[in-house]
Amino acid sequence: ETGVTQTPRHLVMGMTNKKSLKCEQHLGHNAMYWYKQSAKKPLELMFVYNFKEQTENNSVPSRFSPECPNSSHLFLHLHTLQPEDSALYLCASSPLTGTGGGNTIYFGEGSWLTVV
Amino acid sequence: AQRVTQPEKLLSVFKGAPVELKCNYSYSGSPELFWYVQYSRQRLQLLLRHISRESIKGFTADLNKGETSFHLKKPFAQEEDSAMYYCALPDTGGFKTIFGAGTRLFVKA
Numbered sequence: 200e201t202g203v204t205q206t207p208r209h210l211v212m213g214m215t216n217k218k219s220l221k222c223e224q225h226l227g228h229n230a231m232y233w234y235k236q237s238a239k240k241p242l243e244l245m246f247v248y249n250f251k252e253q254t255e256n257n258s259v260p261s262r263f264s265p266e267c268p269n270s271s272h273l274f275l276h277l278h279t280l281q282p283e284d285s286a287l288y289l290c291a292s293s294p295l296t297g298t299g300g301g302n303t304i305y306f307g308e309g310s311w312l313t314v315v
Numbered sequence: 316a317q318r319v320t321q322p323e324k325l326l327s328v329f330k331g332a333p334v335e336l337k338c339n340y341s342y343s344g345s346p347e348l349f350w351y352v353q354y355s356r357q358r359l360q361l362l363l364r365h366i367s368r369e370s371i372k373g374f375t376a377d378l379n380k381g382e383t384s385f386h387l388k389k390p391f392a393q394e395e396d397s398a399m400y401y402c403a404l405p406d407t408g409g410f411k412t413i414f415g416a417g418t419r420l421f422v423k424a
Contacts, residue, residue, distance in 0.1 A: 203358075232411075241416040242359075242401065255411050289359065302405070303349070304412055306359040 202226065203307035205290050211313045212280065220275040220310045222290030230293045231273040232304070233265060237286035248273060280314045287311050317342050319404050321415035328392050329423050336387040336418045338376075338402030348385040349403040350376055351414070359401070362387075372396070392422045 203224045212218050224231065233245040247255035248267040262284075264276040273290055287309040293302040318341045328334050340346060350362040363371045365378045365385060376387045385402060402415040 242414040244411050244413075247411055257411075303361050303364065304351075304403075305361075308358045 203290055203292055203305050205288075205307035205310050207310060208308065209311045209313075211315060212277065213315055214280060214282070216280075217276070217278040219277065220288055220290075220312075222273040222275075222307055224271055224273075224290075224292040224305070226292055226294075226305060228292035228294050228305070229270055230295065230302075231267060231270070232291040232293075233263075233273065233275050234289040234291060234306075235286050236289055236309070242289075246275075277312070280312075282314050285313045317404060317406055317413055319402050319413050319415040321400075321402055321418050323418045324416065325419045325421065327421045327423060330394055331391050334389050334392040334396070334420065334422075336400050336402075336420065338385045338387065338415060340383050340385065340402070340404050342383075342404060346378070346404055348376070348378060349405075349412070350374070350385075350387050351401045351403055353399040353401070355398070362400070392420075394422045394424060396420060397422045 206221045210218060229250050231248045235243045235245055244257050245259045246265045251267050251270055262279050266274040289309045290307040291304045293304045295302055320339045322337055347366055349364045351359050352362040353359040363369060365376060374387055374389045376385050378385050397420055399417050399419050401417045403412050405412045
């Protein structure tokens with residue numbers, strides 16, 4: 200399968216649960232991202248990984264823990280979340296970062312997270 | 316600080332009418348700007364980027380450095396253009412892209 204794929208597409212979890220979101224890209228890109236999209240706020244960048252190294256943590260609470268084992272896979276580990284964390288979590292990738300010129304970002308379909 | 320502003324949350328036009336989605340930015344240097352679109356039940360995807368100077372699905376956008384704007388335009392809106400549109404700007408380091416708040420376009424029959 201090509202493109203950026205995310206699993207699960209929907210997740211309901213309690214505040215004491217631990218779960219993970221998974222993202223995989225088959226585009227040969229070197230950079231991967233987690234974004235949060237909610238009705239109340241603009242698209243928020245959470246984490247950036249460039250060649251498997253985290254280059255950006257946009258003041259994200261520690262209850263969100265990213266993991267990038269290789270340049271094709273990205274995880275977002277979730278624990279002790281709050282109801283206000285309910286949102287659509289988008290994974291994305293791009294060919295290269297750090298060029299200063301910008302690159303097209305390719306998004307997955309997202310994982311809908313509901314915290315109860 | 317870099318910033319992208321989309322002043323309209325919702326824009327409603329009739330089919331066949333011209334449409335302009337506004338985007339203003341603040342950036343030190345030479346910006347590269349993008350428009351992304353999210354149709355209902357589809358993933359967020361690139362619509363066009365200013366460096367390509369192309370027209371996609373009848374949409375164009377011109378970078379106006381004097382007005383720091385990158386408005387998205389289409390002379391005749393179609394119902395299938397109804398979607399959420401985001402203006403985006405990579406930061407100076409290129410490590411992250413800043414998105415505007417988005418404008419929902421609704422094209423009425």
